[in-house]
Amino acid sequence: MRQPTGGMHILLSPLRFVRSRFAEYYQKHPSAIQPPSAIERREFGFVLFKEKIMARHKSFKNAESLRSFLKAVVPLDVYYSSARYEKPEEKMEDKGRTGTDLIFDIDADHIPTPCRKDHDRWICSSCGAIGKGATPGKCSSCGEQKFQEETWFCEICLDSAKTETMKLIDFLMRDLGFSSEEIEVSFSGHRGYHICVESEEVQTLDQMARREIVEYILGIGLETEFHGLGERSEERSRILFGPGLDGSGWRGRIARGVYELLLSATPEELQQIGLRKKVASNLTEHRELLLESWKGKGPWGVTKDVGFESWKKIARHGAEKQSAKIDTVVTTDIHRLIRLSNTLHGKTGLRKIEVPITGIEQFDPLERAVAFKEGSATVVVSYAPQFKLGNGTYGPYQGETIELPMAAALLLLCKGRAKMVE
Amino acid sequence: MKIGDLASPEYKSVLDRAEDRIEETILFGAVTGQSDKDEVEIPSFPIAVMMVATIGVSFLKRRYALAEARRASxxxxxxxxxxxxxxxxxxxxxxxxxxxxxxxxxxxxxxxxxxxxxxxxxxxxxxxxxxxxxxxxxxxxxxxxxxxxxxxxxxxxYIEGKLDTDVGSLPETLMNRVNRLKRLLREKRGEARPLEPSKEVLINAFPPCIRELHGTITSGRNISHIGRFTLTSFLINIGMATEDVVNLFRSLPDFNERLTRYQVEHIAGGRGSRTKYVPPRCDTLRTHGVCPSMDDVCRKVYRPLAYYRRKLRVAQRSTSEEET
Incomplete structure (x- = not known):
């Protein structure tokens, strides 16, 4: 039975307010919604305001029917399948998959950034203790292991995600041979970037093949000996050799990683990667010589005190920094649903928007993804760190009532940090 | 050339060579030798393919495809x-x-x-x-x-694909050869039939991932490295004897007894580091594509072994209730 809605002073539910703003967006900007290619063969999924569950297995014949659906239903989130199907509305086993785009997700959540301690906090579910930064394994006051997490995202997080995205683009173009026209990069509207390749050649890659691509980009299972690092005997002495800076694929990456590591590492940092004290100080003492050596055959074997095993450690560690931190599950899942471009993100009220590859370095997601540029709303904020959005900077807030530009108010409402007063 | 022509005596040497190819595959897992006449050697291959397709046993199909591919390489x-x-x-x-x-x-x-x-x-x-x-x-x-x-x-x-096509009926001379090869295959495989798992192992309590791996292995198809490790460590941990686990792998086309035994014993903790291994966690199996799909019990556990113990408890409880 439904509760009667009585009383004089009704607090407007944030959900109803958010929904009417989302409705406004889909009414006003129907043509912004560009369908994915082969729309009639894609499965669509929606998170609805009412039930907050995913309604799946929908399909649309054309852009127009998708747009009128969005106007009429006003979903919290809109997704489409990376896969193409003969019958997208059928049950999973009857859909008849004909191919799947190659997609990547880079989420700031997976990258350990120093800003976490400034904007993330956890609350112990049993004793109520509050702490900043990454959630611990167990509560320091009561020892319980259940927490409520409050995470945020800032320019530093998004910048680190962007750096990983640029590394991924380098892998896709230089190693896998895609042209920039084949790669579509988007800001997800929350914490990261989506990268999508629709080319014919990737459509039939199976899960195993996609996992190999994932492991290539993450450098999982990389053995430096397969990339030119080795030693050989010559007239009773051991000769070390390794890859050069302009080597192709992982060869060049290993060399560039080693270059960067030796350029700035302190003896302590080198000891942390498992080198002996003597080796570490030898490397930093000969820094100039080592950097100079790249003009010739590289630093391998330049100083006698650094042996093959040490170089393997240095190379492995240098390579680690060259990998791009992609999510492994998204790329290997051939039935994945991904957010549709230019639709609103239910956790932020921001748009997912396309990022030009050539201008990615200057791209400011927190300005470009703002969907609501007019109006304001008064909200009661429970807790929010300082944040930037559009051209403004807001907060920090703790239990206060404040009038904010619409985009900032929506962000706090969608992240569950604020309620409406009306 | 029509299929009917194969019955004529002039093709006898072609049919002999085709039968050789299959017999050698059944006995030794390889195709070697070669007729010195191209007009015998070349047509003997498609005819052997036809005969293996007619025999229809998937173990032989895989073994034959592997043997011919190795010969080609x-x-x-x-x-x-x-x-x-x-x-x-x-x-x-x-x-x-x-x-x-x-x-x-x-x-x-x-x-x-x-x-x-x-x-x-x-x-x-x-x-x-x-x-x-x-x-x-x-x-x-x-x-x-x-x-x-x-x-x-x-x-x-490519050859495996060819072996799965329907060839229709063959003339009697060919069917006699086919039947002889079938008998040989039965005799040979009889020696190596996988044993039924020991009684206390309850297949019905296997989680979906293990059920699928087990099914794949028993039908003689290969599984990934992580799949083998998962299956082996699972079976060892629920108490299956090393010998029985080794026998499970016997029907694989590239079965190598010495290597398999070593690997199984290693996982059981009888070799090397003496660590006894457990199957990977469910989320790891998902990342590596070993998890086919989750059922209701899966949603309550994080490890394949926990699934099995849970189901076993339920089964034991219901039998003890029947007894009282």
């Missing part, structure tokens, strides 16, 4: 680069042989990564991982031996 290993390119092109590979006049390169071919991955993802050695290959502009650098090994895999799948 052994022949290819001695061929020149241009001949290898020609054959690869038959399978629509994007391949190029590399000009190397100064003999300074460590590779002979470049191959598009999609063709590489289609054939290499089943190989277990770390040298076959894409991350350990030199790749530039979508092209993977490979030695001649690498390319031949990948071609073997392509040929194996």
């Amino acid at each position: 052994n022949l290819l290993r001695n061929e020149r680069e241009d001949k290898i390119t020609l054959i690869a092109n038959n399978f629509n590979w994007k391949i190029d042989s590399v000009e190397d006049p100064t003999n300074s390169l460590t590779y002979d071919f470049t191959l598009h990564y999609t063709d590489f991955l289609r054939n290499a993802t089943g190989f277990h050695d770390k040298k076959w991982k894409l991350v350990n290959k030199r790749m530039s502009n979508g092209e993977v650098c490979l030695t001649k031996n690498d390319v031949v090994r990948l071609l073997e895999e392509e040929i194996r799948r």
Whole structure:
């Protein structure tokens, strides 16, 4: 039975307010919604305001029917399948998959950034203790292991995600041979970037093949000996050799990683990667010589005190920094649903928007993804760190009532940090 | 040539050679030798394919495809680069042989990564991982031996595909040969039938991942490295005897008793580090594509072993209730 809605002073539910703003967006900007290619063969999924569950297995014949659906239903989130199907509305086993785009997700959540301690906090579910930064394994006051997490995202997080995205683009173009026209990069509207390749050649890659691509980009299972690092005997002495800076694929990456590591590492940092004290100080003492050596055959074997095993450690560690931190599950899942471009993100009220590859370095997601540029709303904020959005900077807030530009108010409402007063 | 013609005496030597190919596969898992006449050797292969398809036993199909593919790659290993390119092109590979006049390169071919991955993802050695290959502009650098090994895999799948086609009925002379080979296969496999798992192992309580791996192995098909490890460590941990686990793998086309025994004993903690291994966590299995789909019990557990114990408890409770 439904509760009667009585009383004089009704607090407007944030959900109803958010929904009417989302409705406004889909009414006003129907043509912004560009369908994915082969729309009639894609499965669509929606998170609805009412039930907050995913309604799946929908399909649309054309852009127009998708747009009128969005106007009429006003979903919290809109997704489409990376896969193409003969019958997208059928049950999973009857859909008849004909191919799947190659997609990547880079989420700031997976990258350990120093800003976490400034904007993330956890609350112990049993004793109520509050702490900043990454959630611990167990509560320091009561020892319980259940927490409520409050995470945020800032320019530093998004910048680190962007750096990983640029590394991924380098892998896709230089190693896998895609042209920039084949790669579509988007800001997800929350914490990261989506990268999508629709080319014919990737459509039939199976899960195993996609996992190999994932492991290539993450450098999982990389053995430096397969990339030119080795030693050989010559007239009773051991000769070390390794890859050069302009080597192709992982060869060049290993060399560039080693270059960067030796350029700035302190003896302590080198000891942390498992080198002996003597080796570490030898490397930093000969820094100039080592950097100079790249003009010739590289630093391998330049100083006698650094042996093959040490170089393997240095190379492995240098390579680690060259990998791009992609999510492994998204790329290997051939039935994945991904957010549709230019639709609103239910956790932020921001748009997912396309990022030009050539201008990615200057791209400011927190300005470009703002969907609501007019109006304001008064909200009661429970807790929010300082944040930037559009051209403004807001907060920090703790239990206060404040009038904010619409985009900032929506962000706090969608992240569950604020309620409406009306 | 029509199928009916095969009954005539002039084809006897062709049929003999075809039967040889299959008999050698059944007994030794290989096709060797060669008729000195091309007009016998060449047609004997499609006829053998027809006969294996008619025998219809999937174990033999896989074993035969593997044996013929190995034979082909052994022949290819001695061929020149241009001949290898020609054959690869038959399978629509994007391949190029590399000009190397100064003999300074460590590779002979470049191959598009999609063709590489289609054939290499089943190989277990770390040298076959894409991350350990030199790749530039979508092209993977490979030695001649690498390319031949990948071609073997392509040929194996191609022959397996041919063996699955419906060949219709064969003339009586051929059927006599087919039936003789069937008997030989039964005798040979009788020695190596996988034993039923010991009584206390409850197959009904297996989680979906283990059920699928177990089913794949018992029908003689290969599974990934992580799949083998998961299945073996699971069975060992629920109390199956090492011997019974080894026997499970016996029906695989490339079964190697000594190696399998060593690996199973290692996982059981009887060798090397003496650590007894447990199957990976569910989320790891999902990442590696071993998890086929979750059922209601799966949602309550994080490990395949927890699933089994849970179901076992339920089963034991219901039987003890019946007894009281």
